[in-house]
Amino acid sequence: MATLHSDSRMLIAVRVVVVTTLLLAALLIQSTVDILLPIDYLYVTAGLTYAMTLLYIGLGKWVRSREINLVIQLAGDLIIETMLVYFTGGIDSPFSFLYLATIITGSMLLYRRGGLITASGAAILYGGLVDLMYYGVIPLPSVTFFSSGPWTPIRLYLTMATNFGGFYATALLTSYISEKLRVTFEELDANRQNLAALQALNQSIIRSIPSGLITVTHEGTMTFINPAGCEILGRSVQETIGRSIDSINLLSPDQWRHERLLLETTGIVRGELDYQRDIEARALGYAMTRLNTRRTDLSGVTVIFQDLTEMKQLEDQLRLKDRMAAVGELSAGIAHEIRNPLAAIAGSIQMLSKSERLTPQEQRLMSIAMKESDRLNKSIADFLRFVRPQEKRATDFDVAASLGETLLLLSNSQELGPSHTLVSSIEPPSFNIFGDPDQIRQVFWNLARNAIQAMPIEGRLEISTELDDQTYRIIFADSGRGMSASDQRRLFQPFRTSFPSGTGLGMAICYRIVQEHGGTISVESTEGRGTRITVALPLAVVHARGIVVAVGA
Numbered sequence: 385m386a387t388l389h390s391d392s393r394m395l396i397a398v399r400v401v402v403v404t405t406l407l408l409a410a411l412l413i414q415s416t417v418d419i420l421l422p423i424d425y426l427y428v429t430a431g432l433t434y435a436m437t438l439l440y441i442g443l444g445k446w447v448r449s450r451e452i453n454l455v456i457q458l459a460g461d462l463i464i465e466t467m468l469v470y471f472t473g474g475i476d477s478p479f480s481f482l483y484l485a486t487i488i489t490g491s492m493l494l495y496r497r498g499g500l501i502t503a504s505g506a507a508i509l510y511g512g513l514v515d516l517m518y519y520g521v522i523p524l525p526s527v528t529f530f531s532s533g534p535w536t537p538i539r540l541y542l543t544m545a546t547n548f549g550g551f552y553a554t555a556l557l558t559s560y561i562s563e564k565l566r567v568t569f570e571e572l573d574a575n576r577q578n579l580a581a582l583q584a585l586n587q588s589i590i591r592s593i594p595s596g597l598i599t600v601t602h603e604g605t606m607t608f609i610n611p612a613g614c615e616i617l618g619r620s621v622q623e624t625i626g627r628s629i630d631s632i633n634l635l636s637p638d639q640w641r642h643e644r645l646l647l648e649t650t651g652i653v654r655g656e657l658d659y660q661r662d663i664e665a666r667a668l669g670y671a672m673t674r675l676n677t678r679r680t681d682l683s684g685v686t687v688i689f690q691d692l693t694e695m696k697q698l699e700d701q702l703r704l705k706d707r708m709a710a711v712g713e714l715s716a717g718i719a720h721e722i723r724n725p726l727a728a729i730a731g732s733i734q735m736l737s738k739s740e741r742l743t744p745q746e747q748r749l750m751s752i753a754m755k756e757s758d759r760l761n762k763s764i765a766d767f768l769r770f771v772r773p774q775e776k777r778a779t780d781f782d783v784a785a786s787l788g789e790t791l792l793l794l795s796n797s798q799e800l801g802p803s804h805t806l807v808s809s810i811e812p813p814s815f816n817i818f819g820d821p822d823q824i825r826q827v828f829w830n831l832a833r834n835a836i837q838a839m840p841i842e843g844r845l846e847i848s849t850e851l852d853d854q855t856y857r858i859i860f861a862d863s864g865r866g867m868s869a870s871d872q873r874r875l876f877q878p879f880r881t882s883f884p885s886g887t888g889l890g891m892a893i894c895y896r897i898v899q900e901h902g903g904t905i906s907v908e909s910t911e912g913r914g915t916r917i918t919v920a921l922p923l924a925v926v927h928a929r930g931i932v933v934a935v936g937a
Contacts, residue, residue, distance in 0.1 A: 391493055392453045396440055399461070403433045425471035425525075429464060436460045454493050458502050461486045466509040471525055474517045475535060475543050483510060483547070484554050491558035495566065499555035507548045514544060598687040599675060604629045604640055607684070616668070616691045618661040629687075633660060634668075647672055647685065656692065658869075665869065667692045697906075700873055722764060730757040781821040783921070784810050784849065787858060790828040791847060799833055803842030810849050817856055817921055823897045824921075830890040831860045831917055838864030838915060854923055855903075861916040867909040875907055 407430040440457050447453055465482040472479050483506040491499030516522040518540055590597060596613030600606055609624045617624075619632055630637045635657070647653050653672040658665055670689035736742075737750040791808050794800060835845045843863045850857040867875065876895040898905045902922045909915040 392440075392444055392450065392457065395454070395457055395489065395493070396437055399433065399457075400437055403430050406430065425468070429468055429471070432467070433464055436464070451494065451498075454490075454498070455501075458486055458490050458498075459505065461489075462502070462505050462509055465506075466513055469510065470513055470517070470522070474524070475514045475540060480510060480547055483551060487551055487554050488558045491555050492562045495563050496556070496559035499559035499562075500552070503551040503555035506551050510547060511544050514540060594690075596687075596689045598624070598629070598634075598689075600629050600685045600687060602644075602684060604637075606632075613689070616666075616689065617659070634670075634687075634689075643672055644685065647674060667696045727761075730754065730761065733757065777820050777822070778818055779821065780816050780818050781824075782814055783817045783819075783821075783824060783856060783858075784813055784815045786821055786825050787828055787847070787849070788813075790825055790832065794829070794832050794836075799836050801836075801842070804836060804839060805844040806847075807844065808847045810847075812851070815849075815851065815856060817923060819901045819921065820897075824901070827894045827897050827919060828858070830894050831919070834890065835860050835862035835864065835915070835917075838862055838866075843914075855920045856923060857921075858919045859916060860919075861914065863914040866911040866913050866915055867907075868911055872907050872909055876905075 406426065440453070440460070443456060444453055447456075462483070465479070465486065468479050468482065469477040487499060487502045487506060490502030494501075513522070517524060518535055590610045591612075593610070594612050596616045597608070597610045598606055598613055599608040606624050606627055606629055609621060614620060614624070617632060617634070624632060629635055629640060635643065643653050643655075651674060654670070656667065656669045659668045660666075668689050669692045670687055673686050673688075675684040675686045733750055733753050737747065737754065742750065788808070788810060791806065795806055800806060832845070832847070836843075839845070839862055845863075846859075846861045848859050848861075850859065876891050878889055878892040895905055898919055898921070904920045905917065906920075907915065907917050
C-alpha cells in the first residue's frame with residue numbers, strides 16, 4: 385500500500401495548521417465580544433476542510449501518483465477558498481488573495497504547468513462565482529462584514545480582470561522561480577553525488593596505498609593517518625590523531641623543527657630513519673611535502689613513509705654477495721700462491737728441526753714456526769673452501785637426525801663448558817630433505833660453536849625446529865653478548881670475526897652453503913641479550929635438469 389509523498393504530507397500539515405489557527409481565532413473573538421457575530425461560515429469552512437483532509441489522507445494510501453494527489457488537494461483548496469469568498473461578500477470579499485497562496489503552492493510543487501492550471505482553476509471558480517452572484521443565480525449571503533456598495537458592470541469586470549491578471553502573473557513568476565530552484569537543486573544534488581563519489585574514491589585510494597601517510601599541522605599535531613601508516617608504525621588511530629608527531633617516536637622535536645625549516649625553502653624533504661617498533665628496529669624512508677589549501681595557503685605538512693627494512697636486508701645481501709664474489713676472485717689466486725711456498729717453508733722447518741745441533745731455544749723457535757705454519761695453512765684451506773666450495777653431493781637425507789648427531793657431538797666436546805646449558809627441541813624427530821648432508825652438518829656445527837663462543841663463561845643455547853608447508857627452519861638462540869646493528873650487517877662478510885681464535889670465514893661459509901641449497905639465513909640480536917639465528921631450508925628443490933623434487937618425512 386502506497387504512502388503519501390513528503391510534499392503531500394507537508395501540504396496537509398500546513399493546511400491543518402492554518403485552518404486550526406483561524407478556527408481558534410474565531411472562537412477567541414466569539415468568546416470575547418458581547419454581541420453574536422455572523423461567523424458561522426468559518427466553522428462550516430473549517431469542518432469541511434478537516435473532512436477533506438481526511439479524504440486526502442485516505443486517497444494518499446491508494447493513489448500512488450504524486451501529481452494526482454497534489455492536483456486533488458489543490459482543487460479542494462480552490463473550492464474551500466471559493467466558499468470563503470462567497471460567504472464574505474463575493475466581489476467585496478478580501479479573501480480572494482487566498483487563491484494566490486494556492487497558485488503559489490501549485491507553481492512550487494508542479495512547476496509552470498501546475499501553476500497555470502491552478503491559476504486557470506482559480507479564475508474559473510472566482511469568475512463563475514461573482515458572475516452568478518451578480519446576475520442573481522446565486523443569492524448573496526444574508527449577513528456579511530464586507531460590503532462596499534452596489535455592484536456595477538465596470539466594477540465587476542475590472543475586479544475580475546485585476547484578479548485574473550494577478551492569478552496568472554503569480555503563476556508565471558512563481559513557476560519561473562521554482563523551475564530555477566529545481567535546476568539549481570538538481571545541479572547541487574549531482575555535485576553532491578560527484579563530491580561523495582570523489583571522497584569515496586579518495587578514501588579508497590588512501591586506504592589502498594601501501595605507504596604510510598600522515599598529515600600534520602604547523603604545530604606538529606597529527607590530524608590524519610591511513611591504515612598502512614598504522615600498520616607500519618604499529619599504532620592505532622587513537623594513538624596518533626590529535627597528538628604530537630614526536631609522541632610516536634617518528635621524528636624528535638629538534639628533527640621536526642629542522643625539517644620544517646628546510647621544507648619552507650626546498651618544498652620537499654626526503655630522508656631515512658631508524659624506527660623502534662616495540663623491540664624490533666625498522667628502517668623507514670620518508671618524504672615531507674607542503675599541504676596547501678585551495679587558496680595555496682600552507683595549512684600543514686604531509687609525511688609519506690615506507691618500511692625499507694626488507695629492502696635494506698636485500699641490499700645488504702646483494703652487497704655481501706658482490707663483496708664475497710670480488711674477494712673470492714681476487715684472493716683465490718693469492719691464497720694458492722701463498723700455499724705453495726708455505727708448504728716449502730713448513731717442510732724446510734720440519735727438516736731443520738731434526739738437526740741434533742740445535743740448541744733448546746732454537747728447538748722452541750722451530751716448534752713455534754711449525755705451529756704457526758699449520759695455523760696459516762688451516763686458514764688458507766678454510767679460505768679456499770670458501771672461495772672454491774666443494775661440489776655439492778645432494779641426496780635425500782634425514783636433516784633432523786643430522787642435527788641431533790651434531791648436538792650430541794657438541795655436548796661431548798670441549799667447546800661446551802660446565803656452566804653452559806644446551807637445550808634442544810627437534811620436532812618432528814625425523815624429517816628428510818634434499819641436500820648435501822656434510823655441508824648442512826657443517827652449517828649446524830659452525831652456528832652452534834659460534835653460539836657457545838658468544839657465551840665464554842656461561843649461558844644457555846636453545847636449538848629448535850619449525851616446519852610448515854614449504855620450509856624447514858632450524859633456530860639457534862643463545863643468551864650471549866649479542867651484536868650491534870652494524871655487527872649484524874657484517875656478520876656474513878669474510879674475515880669479519882669477533883672471536884680471538886676465529887678466521888672470519890665460518891659464517892661466510894654457512895651463508896654460502898645455505899644460499900646454494902636455496903634457503904635463507906637470518907639473524908636477530910640485541911646487545912647484552914643474546915642472538916637468534918634462523919636457517920630456513922626449502923622442502924622442494926629444483927635440480928639442474930629442471931625437475932622439482934618435493935621432499936618430506
